[in-house]
Amino acid sequence: MKEVKTDIVVIGGGPAGLASALRAGELGANVILVERDFELGGILNQCIHTGFGLSLLGVELTGPEYAETFIEKVLSLNNIKVFLSTMVLDIKDKTVYGVNKKDGLVMIRAGAIILAMGCRERTRGALGIPGERPAGIYTAGSAQRLINIEGLMPGKRVVVLGSGDIGMIMARRLLLEGAEVLGVLEKLPYPGGLTRNVVQCLEDFGIPLYLNHTISEIKGKYRVEGVIAENLLTREKFFMDVDTILLSVGLIPENELSKKIGVRLDPRTGGPIVDQNRETSVEGVFACGNVLQVHDLVDEVTRESYIAGEGAVRYISGKRKIEGVINLRPGENVRYIVPQRLSLPIDSPPYIYFRPQEPFTNCQVIGRSNGREFSLGSYEYARPGEMIKLRLKRELLDSNLDIEVSLVGEKG
């Protein structure tokens, strides 16, 4: 077994892993970055569309360009070592056990761990969609990998179930590659992804978006031979003649490793419970990116990962002290909040991320603590598909008591 020692080990070489390793490396720590694929970049490598980097870098890049920008920076630092094609199998205390072809088993002893494993897609099985189990059913991300990395075409006539961003992006991609896309079905009365994608991926190409619809049965013994689509309001059913089904029905933070070391998870996000430095319930273990909460924009993943990288460096240098904790609780109409707690002392009020339970108009975000109430911001619109980021108010922190964040406004 190959044994190595380092200050910080980062698990996952996607955008979160790259940014947290980069920041920790820039601050002088020795870092080992472990990636299971044969190259760095993670899911960005298959996101060949544009829309990345506008808010962080001021230019609109494609996924691979965004990834390569960070990969180059990471590789330019001598104190960051990268293990590619290396799968982490286990973590015990601060020791990470991995495997690869070249070294066999690898044991990495570290002072701090940053979890950046990203998320996985919810599958057909998890939804229990009725029908047969033929070939031709892909999650949107798997289809994206097939087309954009392997150069393989999944099918000719496609229906997309779920209007998540990747689903809509793949609807356009398949159409551009010559497939016929019969529609996108969404069980909710509003789309799951960004409005920008509804317009540029569906409306631009006349792909119908069926709201309040689902697939009630999959036909075909060997290959998909069609689906029965159902209008959930009228219960009307109709047949769609397709050979391929793409699923874009949600992402699940991938925390199997986190659980192995006893990191406490938030059932609302599916990710670890963290403080403002992205430190989890296990001391010296940090988390960032989609393993923590499913983001809309990679720019925010990068920002969050910088925080985790800084936090990990502060931890190994022995400068991090926790003198108290304030819990942040989602109140009325708020699905979740990240971070879930604040470690005291706090120098300046941190940013929080959250999503509304459902769409709202003319709404206000209210923070409550110690019987006092403060407006944290007002929004003309709030959508579950678009994460809200805002800064807490200093006054809310004064009493060192728990804070509840709510959203009030008109529904719809």
Add this chain to the structure above:
Amino acid sequence: MDKELDIIIIGGGIVGTAIARELSRYQLNIALVEKEADVGWGTTKANSAVVHTGYDPKPGTLMSKLNVQGARLFPSICGELDVPYKKIGSLVLTPNEEGFKVLEELRERGRLNGVTNLEIITQEKLFELEPNISKDIKGALWVKDTAITAPVELAIAFRENAEKNGVRFILDTTVIGFEVEDGRIESVRTDRGILRAKWIINAAGVNSDDIARLAGDDSFSITPVKGEYALFDKEIGNWVNHIIFPLPTETTKGILVLPTVDGNLLVGPNECITSKEDTNVTEEGLKEVLTFAKREFPDLPLNMLITVFAGLRAKELNRKDFVIEPSPVVENLINVGGIQSPGLSSAPAIAVYVTEILRDRGVKLVKKKDFISERKAIPRFANLSWDERARLIAKDPNYGEIICRCEYVTIGEIIEAVRRGANTLDGIKFRTRAGSGRCQGGFCGPRLIPLLSQLLEVSPSEITKKGKESKLVIGETKR
């Protein structure tokens, strides 16, 4: 395909492959014909994977005899063939005091069938054995010798071992007719050509009556009875420690809750008479299964569901027993039909029983001197110790590269599976577990297609999920 064989076995399920392996002990020229691209893809791949002890079947039936015998053969067969077998015991629950009478009847029936190690336990003991069970359950019959196994793996092991001992497996080939002359099958017509043999063994599962009918024999009839299942994440694999049965009814053992040998949690099956093509999972069926499980295990986390599937039981409703006998119409045809539950448990004994029928009919059974009784499974990286892993990688670095991230399956295992005959994604899945974890092939699927294309030396568009029309991609995006 012209040379006359001694025996043709029709059907490569658990029964057909068990017969093939048993007969491969003798100096016989045997072929097995299977309509799917691999063995074990019918009823074998969609059942509860339980090795019943045999307390349940009606005493005096063929079913009770072969179940008890089969269950006794299981540990040694699984040992020889390196297939998982775990004796975890089962519990038949009663929700009320009256149920204890039924449990006692079952225990008595077990005694008549020669099954021991049965104990009726109280609520207190039950909660100790199964902490997650509903507080409404009053007690249970504890059947300590019930086991779980891996049915498809066993069929694959039977095949590999039978092949090693000379049996030819003709896959992806459907029997479409017989040439019958003077009450004898002269030749077997398949969609790929004609086969000839002295004896035909019909082990065609739900289609066994159709096969018999093709030879003019309508002495039995199969009713396909669908059962739907829900499979849960390994994270809750230890939700139960035993195989949990409700009180049985006249026709079924009911909906089970049990761990699988791979550590998942399995719930099912319900029961619904259907057609032979129907393995649809329905909304109602799934609801029925889950609602039932929830009654016994109120806190069962349904969000841990990873997949649903359905299988068909081949029931002979008139005889309510296995039909294992020479055809009354065709002299050289042996029917092995109606192998419903406990068919898996009985399979090793059915194989011996069929061998005896052949002997009775005058087939000369001479043991091979060079019969190989053992078969080794593909190494499972995930189940090995760190030392074993290191040794394996040192021998072959492909065992250091993981392709299925949920089940920790390595490229080395995929290469070995292909070497042993896997040529589809499902074939890989059943041999290695790649794609059977929580992401259901989302991660490894797109990587396996090019890998299989490379290993099998065919274009990616020829790679299928499960043979026939189940192509995974239509070709390259760029020409």
Add this chain to the structure above:
Amino acid sequence: MKILTCIVCPVGCKIKIDEDGNIYGARCDRGVSFVKRELLSSERILTTTVKVDGGIVKVVPVKSNKPIPKERLREIVKKVSSLSVRAPIHRGDVIYSDEEVSLIATRSVGEAQDV
């Protein structure tokens, strides 16, 4: 009557344009100018892939050097579907060029090691 969904902000106003070019339903001026721009010419940056020979991946992602009229996107993807380029490729390399469009590599692709 034409309806466009505004993408200037997350609100996503459904903005209507009648036959005479009157604009309704925009909640702000930015929406009005968005619609005017869209009506004038509806152009998008094209992203697709081009086949790679001898690379560590089978295809290289590319983007157009300028926005392309929407209705031409599918045609251009088809046009370059038979094209192939040899690794190594560097991000920023011009992979294809004609009078209508240039396609620029959006990642680097190293040469495949012998397998």
